[in-house]
Amino acid sequence: MKKQVLIVLLNVLLTGTLCAQKEVDLTTLHSISSNELMEFATELSADKYAGRLSGSPEYLEAAKWCASKFKAWGVQPANNGSYFQYFSNEYSSVNSLGSVVYFNGNEKTYLDFPEDYLPGSNSASGTVHAELVYVGHGITAPELDYDDYKNVDVKGKIIILESGTPYTKNDETLEKWTPYAYHRYKFRNAVKHGAAGMIYASKVANPNTVNLEGFIYAHVDPKVVTQMMADAGKDYQQVRTQLKNMETPSFALPAEQKVFIRAETKYFPEAQACNVVGMIEGADPDLKDEVIIIGGHLDGQGKMGDVIFSSALDNASGISDILGLQKH
Structure with missing residues (x-):
């Protein structure tokens, strides 16, 4: 359901701008490759991230990988010079x-x-x-x-x-x-x-x-x-x-x-997790101070014993959509 909401939201945003700038927006839209999105989802679903349970060390590694992509694409950190917004997150x-x-x-x-x-x-x-x-x-x-x-x-x-x-x-x-x-x-x-x-x-x-x-x-x-x-x-x-x-x-x-x-x-009562936050500044002088927030949850279901819930659909796929949008 979260993925559907994200897709609808992106469609609404794109549809709203297509009316005024059809050629530009179609070019941007078509530049996002489904193969590229699959690569992002495959990476985030890898066993090394152990299902990305929030608070776990593996979740933090997945967050670092996302931040590295932001940096490589020129997306600016949005938390006082940092891509990370840490908070307490107990987990088991x-x-x-x-x-x-x-x-x-x-x-x-x-x-x-x-x-x-x-x-x-x-x-x-x-x-x-x-x-x-x-x-x-x-x-x-x-x-x-x-x-x-x-x-x-x-x-x-x-x-x-x-x-x-x-x-x-x-x-x-x-x-x-x-x-x-x-x-x-x-x-x-x-x-x-x-x-x-x-x-x-x-x-x-x-x-x-x-x-x-x-x-x-x-x-x-x-x-x-x-x-x-x-x-x-x-x-x-x-x-x-x-x-x-x-x-x-x-x-x-x-x-x-x-x-x-x-x-x-x-039980790990003192654990921490983080949001990964980046910013792309607008170029239009009349609109650049307005903010559009696009987000999705990076965490997943973690693992149980040796069984890893890779959390590909919920929600590596949604994060991959956002990464594709950020890159292009």
């Missing part, structure tokens, strides 16, 4: 794929990576083995008269959590729900209620949420959750429909249903 490294095991009475199912699960990118390191409680979106919002935890006790349990919020109408109320959609909020609220661990019912490699001491989790494919629900006598699709209707269908699964999660991670 996932040192092994860990494991997730589902128990249903005497039956034991080992989940497969990456088909069934992904390690929690900011999980604490360690193990958790506990009963399961479904908590919907994991939201406690008194001002909205909504609480996924109101009828369940999750102390010492592994929660099954959904992403997003139950509110889907595009109106002024949606803004009030937005803070409750963030991963950081959901994780902190789970810990506040005493959860020992979490199954995130969304198999997404989502880095740099928040590291909470002792809180162990994994992302699990919804098809696995569907089976867990079926084993508990529940129709997962029906439960999610109740959730969309804001009925807060939270419940504890039978005691014989448990999950074991093992995570091996390392």
Whole structure:
């Protein structure tokens, strides 16, 4: 989605100027080579950058490479003589794929990576083995008269959590729900209620949420959750429909249903990342003080154990578009 937004933005900018300067803009546009853009994307997706996880040394190396291109093309540094704008960026490294095991009475199912699960990118390191409680979106919002935890006790349990919020109408109320959609909020609220661990019912490699001491989790494919629900006598699709209707269908699964999660991670609370900022000064004396900002996120999903998420589509491709624009 971010790449699509970038492309649309570039198209809008180009279309707006084509009306007045068709010949000049077409010449500039056609000077950008798709092969060149592919070279940029291939470089940024290389294993040496290890998926460009923000805060990691590999991310900083990727940032240095981008800055070297800016310098070579005559793009001026835009942060008091520097191409880099540093900021604090805690992160966690996932040192092994860990494991997730589902128990249903005497039956034991080992989940497969990456088909069934992904390690929690900011999980604490360690193990958790506990009963399961479904908590919907994991939201406690008194001002909205909504609480996924109101009828369940999750102390010492592994929660099954959904992403997003139950509110889907595009109106002024949606803004009030937005803070409750963030991963950081959901994780902190789970810990506040005493959860020992979490199954995130969304198999997404989502880095740099928040590291909470002792809180162990994994992302699990919804098809696995569907089976867990079926084993508990529940129709997962029906439960999610109740959730969309804001009925807060939270419940504890039978005691014989448990999950074991093992995570091996390392937390870096003092890490830094940076923006790479450059400037091309305009030549028109009447317009040169006006600013057009074109940006995209350089960071990616990093790696899990020895598995590198090269993050080519999200977002080496978008950065390559910007580099091509900068060069020409």
